[in-house]
Amino acid sequence: KQEVTQIPAALSVPEGENLVLNCSFTDSAIYNLQWFRQDPGKGLTSLLLIQSSQREQTSGRLNASLDKSSGRSTLYIAASQPGDSATYLCAVRYNFNKFYFGSGTKLNVKP
Amino acid sequence: SAVISQKPSRDICQRGTSLTIQCQVDSQVTMMFWYRQQPGQSLTLIATANQGSEATYESGFVIDKFPISRPNLTFSTLTVSNMSPEDSSIYLCSVIMTGRNYEQYFGPGTRLTVT
Numbered sequence: 001k002q003e004v005t006q007i008p009a010a011l012s013v014p015e016g017e018n019l020v021l022n023c024s025f026t027d028s029a030i031y032n033l034q035w036f037r038q039d040p041g042k043g044l045t046s047l048l049l050i051q052s053s054q055r056e057q058t059s060g061r062l063n064a065s066l067d068k069s070s071g072r073s074t075l076y077i078a079a080s081q082p083g084d085s086a087t088y089l090c091a092v093r094y095n096f097n098k099f100y101f102g103s104g105t106k107l108n109v110k111p
Numbered sequence: 112s113a114v115i116s117q118k119p120s121r122d123i124c125q126r127g128t129s130l131t132i133q134c135q136v137d138s139q140v141t142m143m144f145w146y147r148q149q150p151g152q153s154l155t156l157i158a159t160a161n162q163g164s165e166a167t168y169e170s171g172f173v174i175d176k177f178p179i180s181r182p183n184l185t186f187s188t189l190t191v192s193n194m195s196p197e198d199s200s201i202y203l204c205s206v207i208m209t210g211r212n213y214e215q216y217f218g219p220g221t222r223l224t225v226t
Contacts, residue, residue, distance in 0.1 A: 044217040101154040
């Protein structure tokens with residue numbers, strides 16, 4: 001059974017700090033992995049998509065890496081800001097329509 | 112990217128009634144999905160909405176409880192039938208953009224409270 005785990009469940013950091021969110025998955029035969037942001041009571045906003053053949057993707061202050069062999073992905077946020085406060089979810093795609101979501105990391109960036 | 116809208120954005124319903132949620136996409140998409148997010152939980156896939164045929168349901172979800180329609184490539188509905196308080200959740204539709212490396216996009220969600 002495929003499982004996706006995110007650690008930590010919650011994180012509180014002061015503004016300006018660099019931080020790393022972790023996502024691990026049990027089955028390495030993935031098609032792609034996607035990181036999302038969810039604000040309270042809202043839908044999901046796509047941040048970064050990494051294909052199985054890629055090692056990392058970057059968008060602005062965000063960098064996501066993928067290590068299939070170890071079943072891990074990390075989301076690096078540089079110079080965090082209060083506006084980054086949200087829940088961050090990773091989703092792993094295994095085949096045509098099988099997506100597995102982690103339980104998320106709730107991030108609070110303090111001014 | 113795809114622009115996805117959902118109606119209603121939220122609703123409070125009585126036990127035993129049904130609610131139909133609409134999902135509209137601004138471009139034609141092949142793959143459309145419905146998810147549920149229970150309070151404090153992550154997302155669970157309910158079904159794949161197939162255009163022109165019956166939806167494909169995940170384990171634990173049945174057509175009688177969650178009937179889905181997909182009349183064309185830009186629109187789908189999910190009905191939550193005979194509701195109970197356990198159905199209180201956020202319901203989200205999503206699409207896969209095959210022209211964007213199969214990136215998944217989500218609608219804003221429908222927050223349902225059943226009393």
